[in-house]
Amino acid sequence: MNKDVKVIKVKNLCKKFGDFTANNNLSFEVSKGEIFGFLGANGAGKTTAIKILCGLSYPTSGEISVAGFDVYKQREQLKRNIGYMSQKFSLYEDLTVFENIRFYGGIYGLSKEVIHRKADDLLKKLDLQHARNKRISSLPLGWKQKLAFSVAIFHNPEIVFLDEPTGGVDPVTRRQFWDLIYEAARGGITIFVTTHYMDEAEYCDRVSIMVDGKIEALDTPAKLKEDFNAGDMDQVFLALARTATNVE
Amino acid sequence: MNRFIGFLKKEFYHIFRDKRSMLILFGMPIVQIMLFGYVINTDLKDVKMAVLDHSKDEYTAEIINKITSSGYFQINNNLKSIEQADAIFRKGDVKLILVFEPDFGKKLVKDSKAIVQILTDASDPNTASLEVSYLQGILQNYNVEINQDNLLPSSIQANSRMYFNANLESVFMFIPGIMATILMLVSAMMTSISIAREKELGTMEILLVSPLNPLQIILGKVAPYLALSFINALVIVGMGYFVFGVPVLGSFTLLMAESVLFIFLALSIGIFISTVAKNQQVAMMLSMFVLMLPTIILSGFIFPIRNMPVPLQVISYIIPPKYFIVILKNIMLKGVGFEYVWKESLILLAMTFGFIGLSLKKFKIRLQ
Known part of the structure; x- marks a missing residue:
């Protein structure tokens, strides 16, 4: 992690839908190569904030830059420099492993040669060479998920947004998935991750917890546990979430 | 791109x-x-039709014979005048009337050209058009037959007219x-x-x-x-x-x-x-x-x-x-x-x- 370089800068982000305030004055910064956990109960406003950071929706007010690009004016460049993966894995089931890689590499403008070279490296690394021409639908869930993550960072983004990437996956596979995340972070990719699993929150460098559209806590897991006098992140989360009113 | x-x-x-x-x-x-x-194109069998023969010669007799023996049509009425057409269609007894012009046979031999008129009840237009084309087929075959050793080929011209649905909508x-x-x-x-x-x-x-x-x-x-x-x-x-x-x-x-x-x-x-x-x-x-x-x-x-x-x-x-x-x-x-x-x-x-x-x-x- 390089604390001198801030790849996400958010200052006074507000997002309103009519009378409802989904994001109430959020401010935070994320360093290059940091694993940043973005936690909150359903309805706390996480998804709204992620959409804004990904350039999918405009904030009502606030100064926000992602990978050095302004979310109001430089969406195109912003989108080129981020990756995204949701809990739905986002690979096409009726395409083969390689076709998926080629498609996603293609829409990020990578050349044919680069796609072929990187695809070979990737399949070797994941030990999936034998599955290169198999349809995604025939792969086990854990492989799909690893592959989806690798595809999300295939174009070497500055930041990758992971929206509950490990939903519905067994603990062993989750552990392996986090190994991939660590490796990507060591390679300088910033990880912005939301999760419902509090053990995963412990893996993050820093964690923010949102309640009712506001960030109520933001620090390293160790510091948070100390502040809230809690044994684990679960207790920290529950202590904060109990104060919420906007629960779905 | x-x-x-x-x-x-x-x-x-x-x-x-x-x-x-x-x-x-x-x-x-x-x-x-x-x-x-x-x-729509179901096969035709024993379609009831009528003949109005203004000529009554060997040629028309032969044609009528061909039509009857084709199996597609059944002639159950001989009309005396064209005025009967409307009434007979309305009664629904026949679907088709074949009209031979006067001196049909003579014209066919002398002028090498004779005219028949086919009148149809086109309230069921799909069937009507099919019946007409079958009947025309029979006439055509007959024409080819009589032309076999003829140096001056003759032709039978069939004009068809639709009753009740003149523009043949929906066909x-x-x-x-x-x-x-x-x-x-x-x-x-x-x-x-x-x-x-x-x-x-x-x-x-x-x-x-x-x-x-x-x-x-x-x-x-x-x-x-x-x-x-x-x-x-x-x-x-x-x-x-x-x-x-x-x-x-x-x-x-x-x-x-x-x-x-x-x-x-x-x-x-x-x-x-x-x-x-x-x-x-x-x-x-x-x-x-x-x-x-x-x-x-x-x-x-x-x-x-x-x-x-x-x-x-x-x-x-x-x-x-x-x-x-x-x-x-x-x-x-x-x-x-x-x-x-x-x-x-x-x-x-x-x-x-x-x-x-x-x-x-x-x-x-x-x-x-």
Whole structure:
């Protein structure tokens, strides 16, 4: 992690839908190569904030830059420099492993040669060479998920947004998935991750917890546990979430 | 551009690897045409007909003999005058009257040309036209027979006249109808389902987060269906022409241009449905009930609009295929040019812009 370089800068982000305030004055910064956990109960406003950071929706007010690009004016460049993966894995089931890689590499403008070279490296690394021409639908869930993550960072983004990437996956596979995340972070990719699993929150460098559209806590897991006098992140989360009113 | 081609490639993979899509795309039009074509063209047997013989010579006797022995017709009435025709048709006893002109035989030998008139009850126009062509076939065969050792070939000219339905409306109607149905199905339904599928699987989010802009995404989604629909239009017109003899009397280019216009409209409806539908199921239901059923029932394809109750007639005015069917009918069967279909074309164009506008509006609201 390089604390001198801030790849996400958010200052006074507000997002309103009519009378409802989904994001109430959020401010935070994320360093290059940091694993940043973005936690909150359903309805706390996480998804709204992620959409804004990904350039999918405009904030009502606030100064926000992602990978050095302004979310109001430089969406195109912003989108080129981020990756995204949701809990739905986002690979096409009726395409083969390689076709998926080629498609996603293609829409990020990578050349044919680069796609072929990187695809070979990737399949070797994941030990999936034998599955290169198999349809995604025939792969086990854990492989799909690893592959989806690798595809999300295939174009070497500055930041990758992971929206509950490990939903519905067994603990062993989750552990392996986090190994991939660590490796990507060591390679300088910033990880912005939301999760419902509090053990995963412990893996993050820093964690923010949102309640009712506001960030109520933001620090390293160790510091948070100390502040809230809690044994684990679960207790920290529950202590904060109990104060919420906007629960779905 | 490369990005876009990659996108198109992926879309075609989706279509070609999905058995259901392939079946709808290529099986459906052929099955529908065959079904409608052959259900209408049932075989003829013992069709009741009458003869009005002003000539009563050996030639007419021989022709009547041929007709009776063909097995297709049964002559159960001999008329004395043409005035009886209307009454006998109204009674429904006969479907067909064959009229020989006076001195038929003499004219055939001397002038090498004689005239018969075929009168039909065209209230069931599909059968009527079939009966006429069978009868003409018999006359033609006879003509060939008597010409075998003749140096000056003679000809029997058969003029046919329809009673009750002079313009033979609704004959060949099934081709325009199938065309409208299939294009609607492929363009609107399959597009909306394919976009809804991306939403359901979560891949739409990925596409939106990618540097592709929404316009590229939508174009990439609809372009393959535009191409496939166009091929379908060609197949339907071609099959109609070669298998069932449905003519294209007007300009073929105009016909195809109007088809492309209708495909654009159907695609814009498909896009609109996909902005409303959250998943494939909803998109399918909406397409079925909001598009397919009205297209089949209210567009004038199967049931004549003028026979419908007034409220349904009013509704039929907002059904896009109705206008397309009118356009097709005019170009294919009446052979008229653009000056006769510009109004309908304009309505289709306005509807297209309307749906694109609505979709853009919905899309903007979502991105806010």
